[in-house]
Amino acid sequence: MVKESFIYINGEFKASNEANISILDQGFLLGDAVFDVVSSWQGVIFKLDQHIARFEDSLRAVRLNCSLNRDGWRQVIIDTVRQNNLRDSSIRFIATRGLSQEIIADPRNNKPTEIVWAAPYIFLADQEKRNNGVRLMISALRGFSPDTLDPRYKCVDRMHFQLAKMEALDAGYDDVIWLDQNGYIAEGPASNIFLVKNQVLFTPSDGVLKGITRETFLELADRAKIQRRECQISSFDLYSADEVFTTSTAGGALAVREVSGRIIGNGSPGEVTKKLDDMYWDLRRSGEYGTPVFT
Ligand SMILES: Cc1ncc(COP(=O)(O)O)c(C=O)c1O
Numbered sequence: 001m002v003k004e005s006f007i008y009i010n011g012e013f014k015a016s017n018e019a020n021i022s023i024l025d026q027g028f029l030l031g032d033a034v035f036d037v038v039s040s041w042q043g044v045i046f047k048l049d050q051h052i053a054r055f056e057d058s059l060r061a062v063r064l065n066c067s068l069n070r071d072g073w074r075q076v077i078i079d080t081v082r083q084n085n086l087r088d089s090s091i092r093f094i095a096t097r098g099l100s101q102e103i104i105a106d107p108r109n110n111k112p113t114e115i116v117w118a119a120p121y122i123f124l125a126d127q128e129k130r131n132n133g134v135r136l137m138i139s140a141l142r143g144f145s146p147d148t149l150d151p152r153y154k155c156v157d158r159m160h161f162q163l164a165k166m167e168a169l170d171a172g173y174d175d176v177i178w179l180d181q182n183g184y185i186a187e188g189p190a191s192n193i194f195l196v197k198n199q200v201l202f203t204p205s206d207g208v209l210k211g212i213t214r215e216t217f218l219e220l221a222d223r224a225k226i227q228r229r230e231c232q233i234s235s236f237d238l239y240s241a242d243e244v245f246t247t248s249t250a251g252g253a254l255a256v257r258e259v260s261g262r263i264i265g266n267g268s269p270g271e272v273t274k275k276l277d278d279m280y281w282d283l284r285r286s287g288e289y290g291t292p293v294f295t
Helices: 026-030 047-063 070-083 129-131 157-170 214-225 233-237 272-284
Strands: 006-009 012-015 032-039 044-046 089-096 113-120 133-143 173-179 185-187 194-197 201-205 228-233 243-248 252-259 291-292
Touching: 006 070, 012 070, 026 089, 044 070, 047 070, 047 089, 047 272, 070 113, 133 157, 157 173, 157 291, 173 201, 173 233, 185 194, 185 233, 194 214, 194 233, 201 214, 214 228, 214 243, 214 272, 233 252, 243 272, 252 272, 252 291
Parallel strands: 133 173, 133 252, 201 228
Antiparallel strands: 006 012, 006 113, 032 044, 032 089, 044 291, 089 113, 173 185, 194 201, 194 243, 243 252
16 A cells, blocks of 8 residues: 655645645746755754755745745754655755746746655665666756856756756666766766766866755765865766766765766776765764754
């Protein structure tokens, strides 16, 4: 039997089969919505305040005035995980432009639709790929850029992700890597990207969502005394790297064993990747940066 789950929507918890939004919601009609994803592991939410702060930046940038303030979102996120009795969970919180009476409407002054949805913890890849690494293809489509939509908007508009992913799957790859408008490496699939060359860790400095996991891996590199640099990275740098991996809230580090036909390193997860990922999961289990859900 499928366990009943509860979703927070506009002030109420509803059973998932009753948590609906209107077809006149601008989030549905126009993809006009921002979101964030935080996760809990062993009953502890990681870096909740950092995720909410990033979400607030997106809310301000898109001019959404929510009824929930920072503490309100915080409490509702914790309550949603509790309601669903999930120890390991991925929690998506979303604010849409909300309901409009007309199909073409003035986007100012709408009342946002506010949603918090907790699901069992999601990994970006299955166990085999987490053990052995994924094969990624550099997409012909370019990522968003500050002159269109700054990648720091964490918005639900993911059409370009879907188009690129289909191309990658058709070509026999697992997913894509994005280049920015200048042809430099930007991001992995719903993730940030890192490479290791001669024991130094590199990640793109600009044109990326400022991933909370990215920030955590940079901090862990400092703790491990691994040199690290945020700078422009080209596809050549990736092809000739010793190790490549992506980072996201959905699983920490994911090793990349091939990029567009080039085998990375020896074709399996590298030592620095494994070390930093182990440190990441130790950090998660330690409770540092943690918000316990069930106390
Ligand atoms: C476009 C994009 N980049 C990077 C990330 C990784 O961010 P985080 O580490 O905060 O999960 C995500 C996560 O959803 C994303 O959608």
